Amino acid sequence: MKNFHVAIIGGGVIGSAVAWELSKYKLDVVVFEKGVDVCSGNSKANSGVVHSGINSPPGSLKARFCVQGNKMFQELSEKLGFSLKWVGKYIIAKDEEETNELERLKKVGEENNVPGLEILSGREVKQKEPNVSCYRGLWVPTAGIVLPYEFTIALAENAVLNDVVFYLETKVNGLKKTKDGFLIETNKGVFQSRVVINAAGLNCRDVVSMLEKPDFNVYPCRGEYLILDKEYSSLVNSMIYPVPVKELGVLGVHITPTIEGNILLGPSAEFIDDLEATCTTRDMMKTLMEEVRVIIPDIPEEGVISAYSGIRCKLASPSEGGWADFRIEESRKNPGLINLLGIESPGLTAAPAIAKKISDMLSDFFDMSLKDDFKTKRIFDKRFSEMSLDEKSKLVKSNNRHGRIICRCEQVTEGEVIDALSNLLGAKSLSSVKYRCRAGMGRCQGGFCTQHIVRVMEKNFDMDVKEIKLKSSESNLFVGRTRETSEEG
Ligand SMILES: Cc1cc2nc3c(=O)[nH]c(=O)nc-3n(C[C@H](O)[C@H](O)[C@H](O)COP(=O)(O)OP(=O)(O)OC[C@H]3O[C@@H](n4cnc5c(N)ncnc54)[C@H](O)[C@@H]3O)c2cc1C
Numbered sequence: 001m002k003n004f005h006v007a008i009i010g011g012g013v014i015g016s017a018v019a020w021e022l023s024k025y026k027l028d029v030v031v032f033e034k035g036v037d038v039c040s041g042n043s044k045a046n047s048g049v050v051h052s053g054i055n056s057p058p059g060s061l062k063a064r065f066c067v068q069g070n071k072m073f074q075e076l077s078e079k080l081g082f083s084l085k086w087v088g089k090y091i092i093a094k095d096e097e098e099t100n101e102l103e104r105l106k107k108v109g110e111e112n113n114v115p116g117l118e119i120l121s122g123r124e125v126k127q128k129e130p131n132v133s134c135y136r137g138l139w140v141p142t143a144g145i146v147l148p149y150e151f152t153i154a155l156a157e158n159a160v161l162n163d164v165v166f167y168l169e170t171k172v173n174g175l176k177k178t179k180d181g182f183l184i185e186t187n188k189g190v191f192q193s194r195v196v197i198n199a200a201g202l203n204c205r206d207v208v209s210m211l212e213k214p215d216f217n218v219y220p221c222r223g224e225y226l227i228l229d230k231e232y233s234s235l236v237n238s239m240i241y242p243v244p245v246k247e248l249g250v251l252g253v254h255i256t257p258t259i260e261g262n263i264l265l266g267p268s269a270e271f272i273d274d275l276e277a278t279c280t281t282r283d284m285m286k287t288l289m290e291e292v293r294v295i296i297p298d299i300p301e302e303g304v305i306s307a308y309s310g311i312r313c314k315l316a317s318p319s320e321g322g323w324a325d326f327r328i329e330e331s332r333k334n335p336g337l338i339n340l341l342g343i344e345s346p347g348l349t350a351a352p353a354i355a356k357k358i359s360d361m362l363s364d365f366f367d368m369s370l371k372d373d374f375k376t377k378r379i380f381d382k383r384f385s386e387m388s389l390d391e392k393s394k395l396v397k398s399n400n401r402h403g404r405i406i407c408r409c410e411q412v413t414e415g416e417v418i419d420a421l422s423n424l425l426g427a428k429s430l431s432s433v434k435y436r437c438r439a440g441m442g443r444c445q446g447g448f449c450t451q452h453i454v455r456v457m458e459k460n461f462d463m464d465v466k467e468i469k470l471k472s473s474e475s476n477l478f479v480g481r482t483r484e485t486s487e488e489g
Pocket residue numbers: 009010011012013014015032033034035038039040041042043044045046047048049050051170171172173199200201202203222223224267309310311312313343344345346347348349350
């Protein structure tokens with residue numbers, strides 16, 4: 001039976017950040033992720049905002065880890081190679097009454113040590129954001145954007161580079177306490193670990209239930225988004241937020257530029273019963289459009305190219321106001337089980353700071369000596385589509401697979417698809433390719449490139465078509481061939 005010092009349940013941004021942080025130490029660390037790749041849960045389905053820390057009450061864990069995490073992003077982005085832009089954000093007030101809320105947020109931010117906050121007149125906001133009309137705006141310069149899946153993949157692959165073992169498509173079904181740690185039952189066998197870290201996101205309560213009666217509930221709250229085509233990238237320069245909705249503990253429907261030039265509209269906030277119901281709905285799409293048109297009236301409906309949703313892991317019900325702090329604690333009944341509970345927004349921002357907190361907590365169990373050979377790699381290089389003509393021609397000469405464009409919308413080459421499929425985690429779904437090189441993310445949403453990616457999977461990676469999955473263990477794309485391929489293919 002394989003034995004580890006630390007087992008992490010969940011390969012979202014939290015599990016991956018913890019794995020990377022722990023990979024600096026002389027520890028045997030394993031991550032169990034039930035999805036076909038890391039970032040299969042909420043970590044891919046959010047706004048991608050590196051929050052500044054103005055929205056959480058001073059003294060809360062949310063405020064502390066958000067502000068600390070925010071400060072770590074610049075260095076992490078340079079080291080690990082994921083994209084980051086400090087675009088800043090405006091929270092806009094329609095009238096004097098809402099301006100009081102801007103004053104309150106500014107005060108909260110200042111107490112949380114968020115620098116550079118300024119309340120501007122509507123005219124000053126318009127100078128920076130010509131499409132936005134408002135009475136006043138709170139300018140938050142330290143808010144940024146990332147591609148959340150790039151960030152998570154960069155953390156996870158760097159952890160692999162430093163010998164963390166990731167078991168994908170491996171669901172933890174049971175935990176048993178032993179004298180020296182835990183037995184971990186999965187669909188790929190039984191493992192042993194001294195410490196277990198519960199980073200299972202929305203499933204955090206299920207993991208606790210494997211050992212003890214949880215003292216909390218999870219109230220899933222879905223947030224739906226619309227994605228606008230890159231053609232509309234000049235609509236805003238920064239993020240534009242309304243004054244937060246008080247009742248639900250959420251930030252409200254906002255307009256967010258993405259690293260790639262698309263614009264996100266959302267998220268909605270709807271308490272639901274099903275942890276897995278990541279659907280999008282016609283009604284909510286309509287509501288989202290109405291709400292963003294309060295901020296920018298002529299947002300075009302025909303600009304929407306896709307929609308998605310994420311589910312907030314809330315520990316407070318709507319009747320309790322929807323807001324609860326993060327819980328990061330070792331179980332009293334089962335020492336060695338460290339639970340990360342209710343890691344909703346700003347969890348993406350807080351992830352690197354939470355990971356540091358976990359490594360501090362582990363000094364109660366291990367002597368935490370650093371490795372001598374810890375390595376760091378920039379996982380994402382310059383994309384073909386971003387290169388100059390000269391750079392492109394040099395690349396094609398060195399590897400002619402870059403001479404073939406596979407995804408026309410995003411200008412992704414066959415070479416880039418092969419690189420994506422050769423990732424350190426061994427993830428091989430169509431969405432693993434999409435999140436690593438953008439093939440399938442453009443206006444046609446994979447209509448053109450899917451067949452070509454499938455051909456690369458078969459020819460270069462010897463995959464059987466029946467094994468090829470879209471994005472989850474159950475999402476096989478093909479049942480077989482209608483006819484066998486000829487010698488020529
Ligand atoms: C609508 C929305 C918008 C948001 N916007 C932002 C934002 O802009 N900025 C920000 O900072 N934060 C934001 N957040 C919060 C952020 O997305 C989360 O805090 C973060 O993704 C939580 O990461 P996680 O790793 O805990 O969860 P997840 O990403 O859900 O990861 C948990 C993982 O555990 C796996 N798992 C579960 N059970 C098991 C099991 N039994 N065995 C094996 N694996 C298991 C799941 O497959 C999953 O991959 C937003 C969240 C939502 C929903």
